[in-house]
Each structure stands twice: as C-alpha cells, then as structure tokens.
Amino acid sequence: MSSFLARLLATRRGRRALAITLWACYAGVVVVRTAAVPRQVADVAMFVLIAAGFFAYTILARGLGLNRSPLEQPLDERERSERDHAHYVAFQIGNVGMLVAVIYTLVARQVPGLWMPSTPRAGLAALAAVAVAFGVLPATVLAWTLPGDAADDDEEAPAPQPLSRTPLPHRRRMLMAAGGAVFAAAAALGGTGVVPVLASRTYFLLGIAAGMWAGAIFLTRSGDRGRA
Amino acid sequence: MNNRNRSQSTRSASGGTIYSRIPVLRAERGMSRQELAEAVGVNYQTIGYLERGDYNPSLELAFRISEVFGLPIEAIFSREPFAPLSEQVYGRRETPSSRGSQ
Numbered sequence: 281m282s283s284f285l286a287r288l289l290a291t292r293r294g295r296r297a298l299a300i301t302l303w304a305c306y307a308g309v310v311v312v313r314t315a316a317v318p319r320q321v322a323d324v325a326m327f328v329l330i331a332a333g334f335f336a337y338t339i340l341a342r343g344l345g346l347n348r349s350p351l352e353q354p355l356d357e358r359e360r361s362e363r364d365h366a367h368y369v370a371f372q373i374g375n376v377g378m379l380v381a382v383i384y385t386l387v388a389r390q391v392p393g394l395w396m397p398s399t400p401r402a403g404l405a406a407l408a409a410v411a412v413a414f415g416v417l418p419a420t421v422l423a424w425t426l427p428g429d430a431a432d433d434d435e436e437a438p439a440p441q442p443l444s445r446t447p448l449p450h451r452r453r454m455l456m457a458a459g460g461a462v463f464a465a466a467a468a469l470g471g472t473g474v475v476p477v478l479a480s481r482t483y484f485l486l487g488i489a490a491g492m493w494a495g496a497i498f499l500t501r502s503g504d505r506g507r508a
Numbered sequence: 509m510n511n512r513n514r515s516q517s518t519r520s521a522s523g524g525t526i527y528s529r530i531p532v533l534r535a536e537r538g539m540s541r542q543e544l545a546e547a548v549g550v551n552y553q554t555i556g557y558l559e560r561g562d563y564n565p566s567l568e569l570a571f572r573i574s575e576v577f578g579l580p581i582e583a584i585f586s587r588e589p590f591a592p593l594s595e596q597v598y599g600r601r602e603t604p605s606s607r608g609s610q
Contacts, residue, residue: 356550358563 286443289343295423298336302416305333306409313405314395323483330487338499340419343443344426351447351503363422370417377413447503453496460492525561527586532593533577548572 288294308329312322341347345355346363355363388394397403467485470478478485534544541559545552548569557563558573565573565585574581 356554357566357569358554358557359551361563 283441285339285343286441289339289443292427295340295344295426298340299420299423302333302336302340302420305329305336306412306416309333310409327483327487331490334491334494337416337419338494339443340423342446342499344419344422346419346422347446349446349448349500349503351449362426363418366418366422366425369421369425370414373417373421374414377410381410445499445501448500450502453500453502456492456500457496460489460496463489463492524564524587526564527561527589528558529584529590530555530559530573533579533584537577544573544576547576 288298309326312325312329317325344363345359348355354360384394385396388396397406463485466475466478467482467489469475470480470485471482473479530544533539534541541555542552545555549572550569554563558565570581570585574584577584
C-alpha cells in the first residue's frame with residue numbers, strides 16, 4: 281500500500297476522514313436499500329459503496345493494527361491497551377445503540393408510519409446492518425481518539441513507513457483467491473440467468489468476489505514467521 | 509483537548525501518573541527515543557508517552573527500561589514528581605531568577 285495512505289493514517293485528520301468515509305458508505309448503503317432507487321442504479325451504487333467502505337475499513341484496520349497477522353511483530357503494551365480501550369468504548373456505544381433500537385421497536389409498534397422490518401428479508405438486512413456497525417465501531421473509535429503523530433513532541437520521529445501488505449501463509453492466500461473465484465462464478469451464473477435464484481444477487485456476489493481477490497492479491501503477501 | 513486528556517485510557521485504573529526520568533537519562537547517554545524503543549522492544553511513540561507521563565508502564569517494561577539504563581526502577585520512575593536536578597545537586601529550590609540566568 282502506498283506511502284500516501286501511511287501519511288494519511290499518521291494524522292488524526294486523515295484517520296477521521298477515513299472513518300467518516302466508512303460511515304458515509306454505510307449510510308449510503310442503507311439509503312440505497314430503503315429509498316425508491318431504480319434497480320440497476322441501486323445495484324451499481326451498492327457495489328461502489330460497499331467497495332469504498334470495504335477499502336476504507338481495510339486501510340483503517342490495517343493501519344491501526346486491529347487485524348494484525350500472527351506473522352507480524354506484535355503490538356507493544358501501550359498499543360494493545362489503546363486497542364482494548366477502543367473495543368471497550370465500542371462495546372459501550374453498541375450497548376446504547378441496542379437499547380435505542382429496542383425502544384424504537386417498542387415505539388414503532390404503536391406509531392403507524394414508523395419503519396419496522398416486515399419481511400424476513402428486511403429483518404435479515406437490519407441484522408446485517410447491526411452486525412456491520414458493531415464490526416467497524418472499534419476501528420472508528422480508535423481512528424477518532426488516537427492522537428496524531430504531530431501531537432508527539434518528538435523531533436526525532438521517524439517518517440511514517442509505507443503500509444506493507446499483511447503477511448499471510450501462502451496457502452491461506454490461495455484459499456482466499458479460490459473463494460473469490462467461487463463467488464465470481466456464482467455471480468456469473470446469476471447474471472447470465474443460468475441459475476435464476478442468484479440473478480438478484482449478482483452484484484452482491486461480485487462484490488464479495490472482488491473483496492476476496494483484493495485481499496488475496498493487493499492487501500496481503502506470502503510471508504514467513506521468521507521474516508515478517 | 510491536550511495529550512494528557514487524550515490518553516487517560518492508557519493510565520492505571522487508579523488514575524495516578526507515574527513520573528519518569530527517561531528524558532534526562534536518554535540525554536545523558538545520547539540515546540534517541542527510537543534507540544531506547546528498540547532496546548526495550550516497544551514503539552518509539554510509547555517512549556514519548558512514558559516521558560510525558562501519559563502512559564504508566566507495566567512492571568515488565570519498567571524492568572526492561574531499568575536494565576537498559578543500569579539503574580533501579582525507583583531511580584527512573586516515581587509516583588511523585590522528581591525534584592529538579594539543581595535542587596538535588598545544590599540543595600536549593602530553583603527560583604525564577606536562577607532559571608532565567610541559566
């Protein structure tokens with residue numbers, strides 16, 4: 281990954297911009313799913329928003345050391361402490377969010393016009409939205425709270441190192457690429473109408489395939505425990 | 509919000525600050541933060557946090573630092589602010605006028 285991203289992650293403003301991008305994509309997906317957008321536009325918009333959100337999250341989680349490979353040098357005790365605290369804060373925010381959601385469902389039952397998941401599909405989408413929100417909260421909290429390098433009064437501070445790709449065992453990368461191929465094949469079967477049940481999921485499957493390939497090719501590298 | 513407030517989460521549960529002599533000891537030995545960080549196996553920023561009192565080290569890290577400097581832990585870390593060197597050497601408190609004349 282580029283040194284531009286490393287410089288971006290080294291500043292508090294850059295990290296916050298990535299976190300805002302991530303949540304803007306999240307909100308965009310919710311809007312596209314719920315608003316009356318033409319199907320073709322919605323599919324493309326979903327693909328772009330999910331890809332952009334995935335990219336922002338990957339950069340944040342990688343740059344902040346949240347998804348560190350076991351092949352890499354572990355974080356030191358202060359860094360672990362900061363990440364533990366971010367998880368703690370995210371958990372507290374999640375608890376409040378769940379409480380608000382429960383109160384909302386109680387109110388929405390009584391008040392006509394308020395949205396409630398009325399079909400299993402809508403319920404599943406709401407559940408997925410909650411799960412994703414929970415998943416990205418720690419990275420967001422960390423991005424928001426970590427001080428920037430500029431705040432450090434160290435004149436000898438080394439320049440930010442370009443983000444390296446995550447070292448993974450070669451076999452795991454190949455599995456990831458193969459998984460991407462499976463999802464791409466499923467998308468092709470749906471898109472061409474060979475398997476009609478997958479037709480409405482073409483862009484979704486293609487998105488997963490793209491994510492897995494991006495992970496296997498651009499975001500990771502084959503590494504050894506000794507050299508990483 | 510200043511650094512101190514920002515990093516409260518990294519302090520001890522009791523909220524107390526551990527003061528350190530790391531900057532003085534580093535300066536005496538001509539050691540950069542990066543060199544000390546490599547010697548004790550932490551990120552260079554962690555040394556800055558320790559020096560500012562924004563992070564309280566674990567006992568293990570304190571021992572590693574004391575080994576690098578060859579001093580007992582209590583010579584490096586304290587729960588009370590260290591007295592100025594001039595006071596310790598000359599046995600008198602540093603005054604604004606004496607500070608200005610240095």
